Amino acid sequence: MKIHKCAFCGADIPPGYGIMYVRTDGTVVRYCSRKCFVSATRFKRNPRKLAWVRKQQKRQS
Numbered sequence: 001m002k003i004h005k006c007a008f009c010g011a012d013i014p015p016g017y018g019i020m021y022v023r024t025d026g027t028v029v030r031y032c033s034r035k036c037f038v039s040a041t042r043f044k045r046n047p048r049k050l051a052w053v054r055k056q057q058k059r060q061s
């Protein structure tokens with residue numbers, strides 16, 4: 001199994017976790033959690049402007 005990255009926050013998604021979302025144009029995007037999924041699809045937030053995403057990315061690198 002390939003480990004995918006969250007399209008919103010960039011975190012690693014272990015196999016069996018997260019949400020796979022297929023857009024109407026056919027592109028597949030993966031999100032690590034419902035928080036990321038809702039932020040990206042319903043609220044159309046910019047991940048670069050969110051404090052909790054930046055904090056998470058800083059911890060990873």
Ligand SMILES: [Zn+2]
Nearest residue numbers: 006009032036
């Ligand atoms: Zn995420």
